Amino acid sequence: MSRREEPVDVVVVGAGASGGAFTWSIARQGLKVVCLEQGGWVTPETIPSLLPQWERARARTHHPNPNVRKNAWDYPIDDTDSDISPMLYNAVGGSTIHWGAHFPRLKPSDFRVRTLDGVGVDWPIGYNDLAPYFEINDAMMTVSGLAGDPANPARGPRPCPPVPLGEGARRIAEAYNRLGWHWWPVDAAILTKDHGDRLSCNNCGPCDLGCPRGSRTSTDLAYWPEALAAGAILRTGARVVKVTSTPGRVTGVDFVDESGELVHQPAANVVLAGNGVGTARLLLLSAEDWCPSGLANSSDQVGRNLMFHPTGMVTGVFDEDLSGYAGPFAASIVSQEFYETDRSRGFVRGFQAQTIRSDGPLGTALGGYLPRLPWGNRHHEQFSSQFGHTASITVTTEDLPDPNNRVTLADTLTDRWGVRAPKISYRVEQRCRDTIRFGIERNSEVLREAGAREVLSIPLVSSAGFHLLGTARMGADADMSVVDANCRSHDVPNLWVIDGSVFPTVGALNPTSTLQSIALRAADALAGRELAEVGGDIV
Amino acid sequence: MSDLQKTLLDALVPEHGDIPGAGSLGLLPLVMADADDEPKSRALQVISAALPDDFVDLSSLQRESLLLQIETAYPNEFSVVVNMVFTAYYCDQRVLDGIARHTGYNPQPPQPKGYQLPAFDEQLLQPVRESPPRWRTVD
Numbered sequence: 001m002s003r004r005e006e007p008v009d010v011v012v013v014g015a016g017a018s019g020g021a022f023t024w025s026i027a028r029q030g031l032k033v034v035c036l037e038q039g040g041w042v043t044p045e046t047i048p049s050l051l052p053q054w055e056r057a058r059a060r061t062h063h064p065n066p067n068v069r070k071n072a073w074d075y076p077i078d079d080t081d082s083d084i085s086p087m088l089y090n091a092v093g094g095s096t097i098h099w100g101a102h103f104p105r106l107k108p109s110d111f112r113v114r115t116l117d118g119v120g121v122d123w124p125i126g127y128n129d130l131a132p133y134f135e136i137n138d139a140m141m142t143v144s145g146l147a148g149d150p151a152n153p154a155r156g157p158r159p160c161p162p163v164p165l166g167e168g169a170r171r172i173a174e175a176y177n178r179l180g181w182h183w184w185p186v187d188a189a190i191l192t193k194d195h196g197d198r199l200s201c202n203n204c205g206p207c208d209l210g211c212p213r214g215s216r217t218s219t220d221l222a223y224w225p226e227a228l229a230a231g232a233i234l235r236t237g238a239r240v241v242k243v244t245s246t247p248g249r250v251t252g253v254d255f256v257d258e259s260g261e262l263v264h265q266p267a268a269n270v271v272l273a274g275n276g277v278g279t280a281r282l283l284l285l286s287a288e289d290w291c292p293s294g295l296a297n298s299s300d301q302v303g304r305n306l307m308f309h310p311t312g313m314v315t316g317v318f319d320e321d322l323s324g325y326a327g328p329f330a331a332s333i334v335s336q337e338f339y340e341t342d343r344s345r346g347f348v349r350g351f352q353a354q355t356i357r358s359d360g361p362l363g364t365a366l367g368g369y370l371p372r373l374p375w376g377n378r379h380h381e382q383f384s385s386q387f388g389h390t391a392s393i394t395v396t397t398e399d400l401p402d403p404n405n406r407v408t409l410a411d412t413l414t415d416r417w418g419v420r421a422p423k424i425s426y427r428v429e430q431r432c433r434d435t436i437r438f439g440i441e442r443n444s445e446v447l448r449e450a451g452a453r454e455v456l457s458i459p460l461v462s463s464a465g466f467h468l469l470g471t472a473r474m475g476a477d478a479d480m481s482v483v484d485a486n487c488r489s490h491d492v493p494n495l496w497v498i499d500g501s502v503f504p505t506v507g508a509l510n511p512t513s514t515l516q517s518i519a520l521r522a523a524d525a526l527a528g529r530e531l532a533e534v535g536g537d538i539v
Numbered sequence: 540m541s542d543l544q545k546t547l548l549d550a551l552v553p554e555h556g557d558i559p560g561a562g563s564l565g566l567l568p569l570v571m572a573d574a575d576d577e578p579k580s581r582a583l584q585v586i587s588a589a590l591p592d593d594f595v596d597l598s599s600l601q602r603e604s605l606l607l608q609i610e611t612a613y614p615n616e617f618s619v620v621v622n623m624v625f626t627a628y629y630c631d632q633r634v635l636d637g638i639a640r641h642t643g644y645n646p647q648p649p650q651p652k653g654y655q656l657p658a659f660d661e662q663l664l665q666p667v668r669e670s671p672p673r674w675r676t677v678d
Binding site (some may be wrong): 023047049050051052053054055056059096107108109111112115116127144148150151152153161162163164165166169170173174176177182183184185201202203204205206212213321323325326327336339340350361362365366372373374375376379384387444 | 550551552553555599600603606621622624625626628629630632634635638641642643644647648649650651652653654655656657658659660661663664666667668670671672673674675676677
């Protein structure tokens with residue numbers, strides 16, 4: 001070990017959605033906190049939507065899959081045994097740098113799936129435990145939307161009005177109305193009015209590339225400036241390779257800094273916020289003689305129960321030009337008509353139907369929402385009929401925990417520092433496939449009602465591993481879970497996990513709002529405990 | 540070989556109106572440069588090697604028929620090459636300008652211009668607002 005940093009109260013690993021929120025809260029409560037992030041800051045002028053080659057960047061250097069883009073600060077993931085490929089980003093802001101910013105909350109029933117539907121497990125907390133944190137987080141993330149949705153519990157006025165629908169979503173909304181089905185404008189972490197030096201969204205489309213206007217919220221904009229102002233320290237280019245420990249207690253972390261030097265950061269508390277793959281990897285990498293199967297893993301649950309939200313897609317091709325490339329691609333309307341369980345469908349749990357706008361020229365040609373366009377003499381005819389003429393609906397289903405869907409350490413694949421990469425082993429269960437099939441049938445009806453002349457579907461979007469959840473789940477039973485209801489390890493009382501890993505089940509909704517609220521709640525728990533311990537470990 | 544490959548690109552994305560095919564646009568060097576890792580480089584090599592010497596002399600329909608056979612024989616490599624050619628073609632400013640002439644598409648980068656869209660119309664929601672709560676309550 002060539003360098004040792006000054007001890008701190010808390011070291012947070014990962015500066016993404018949960019790490020940013022947590023660090024903001026913990027710094028404001030007076031604890032000395034350092035956050036270590038393997039990526040760096042993303043500056044507005046480097047965002048590809050400003051560049052002529054923006055679609056090439058999306059397919060290469062800014063691809064959401066780290067195995068494709070292979071940035072220097074990424075780690076590879078062995079996904080050769082998985083039905084779904086992972087998406088994640090390593091930077092200040094984490095995967096919120098490359099997200100679509102759809103921002104729903106899990107519903108009350110999502111926390112009680114065992115009790116209500118006899119599957120999965122119940123959470124040790126419920127919706128009401130998170131309700132106050134949802135409101136705080138919505139304000140920090142400057143959410144747009146509209147209160148009053150009858151498919152969700154009441155919530156406060158949204159900080160910004162809804163994003164514009166565009167022609168495709170408007171037609172789909174009218175179709176839902178004619179069918180008598182639920183729909184609502186999405187809660188989206190997208191500014192629809194100016195906020196400080198951040199500008200209102202100008203509907204450019206590819207939110208997933210980043211937003212040079214700062215309209216699409218990411219935690220580097222929403223949380224980090226205030227966290228740093230409150231005294232938090234953020235070290236970028238800091239790749240944590242191990243959580244150090246003595247029997248029953250963590251002592252800090254080892255990280256490799258930008259110069260390649262191995263550094264030890266001592267801390268009274270270690271908080272992991274590295275997503276459902278990165279956190280599990282780190283816990284497994286941190287095995288010692290006293291915890292040979294990995295840190296915090298006496299239950300053998302670390303890495304297990306990986307959940308992704310398997311997603312199908314149905315796309316309508318319209319005769320009319322919808323200019324579907326205009327507007328935030330993932331944010332317009334959502335239908336939760338079929339969200340709650342109805343056993344007459346032949347399966348339990350349900351799905352979210354999220355309207356998606358269409359793609360740019362290259363995205364249209366390469367496919368994704370639709371199959372790739374044909375090459376050859378039919379190519380241009382197909383391009384003309386599809387480009388700007390489509391609207392899509394995703395059918396996002398609820399994975400249930402399966403211990404065989406898991407993150408382990410790869411046998412041979414390593415990152416550039418020789419540290420073992422994570423390996424994901426994952427199969428989509430038949431219930432999800434049945435749900436997707438049902439959802440595609442129902443939403444094909446919607447698209448035809450909306451006027452589509454042709455409706456096409458993809459039964460599983462295998463590249464859509466955008467939610468990495470469940471691999472260090474919370475629970476009351478220490479034999480079946482990794483952390484308790486406050487995100488504190490059962491095995492190691494000064495170790496905390498605050499990212500999507502802690503979800504015992506995942507609903508069928510985008511998780512960021514919920515996981516950030518969990519992180520804020522965990523920060524209160526940690527700070528309350530630390531500040532109450534007279535003569536404790538506070539630096 | 541370069542004539543063969545240029546013709547291959549033209550066959551994969553033929554001319555359209557006043558826009559030449561991908562090969563005649565001069566995109567071969569870009570495709571070659573894009574083949575910067577082993578799978579892409581190998582795919583381009585495999586598909587190029589599968590082209591007969593008289594490929595440039597064949598009619599459009601004959602080329603397409605032959606390429607279908609090659610696609611069947613080397614599906615993965617062919618798919619990689621198609622993706623590379625599409626990528627080069629649809630990132631070319633001349634192509635984007637051509638698309639813009641026929642649509643409302645902005646051929647410039649999405650930012651800083653963006654698009655104007657009408658604001659959300661709450662009237663659309665009236666039927667939904669009148670519906671009863673539909674989320675399950677739990678204890």
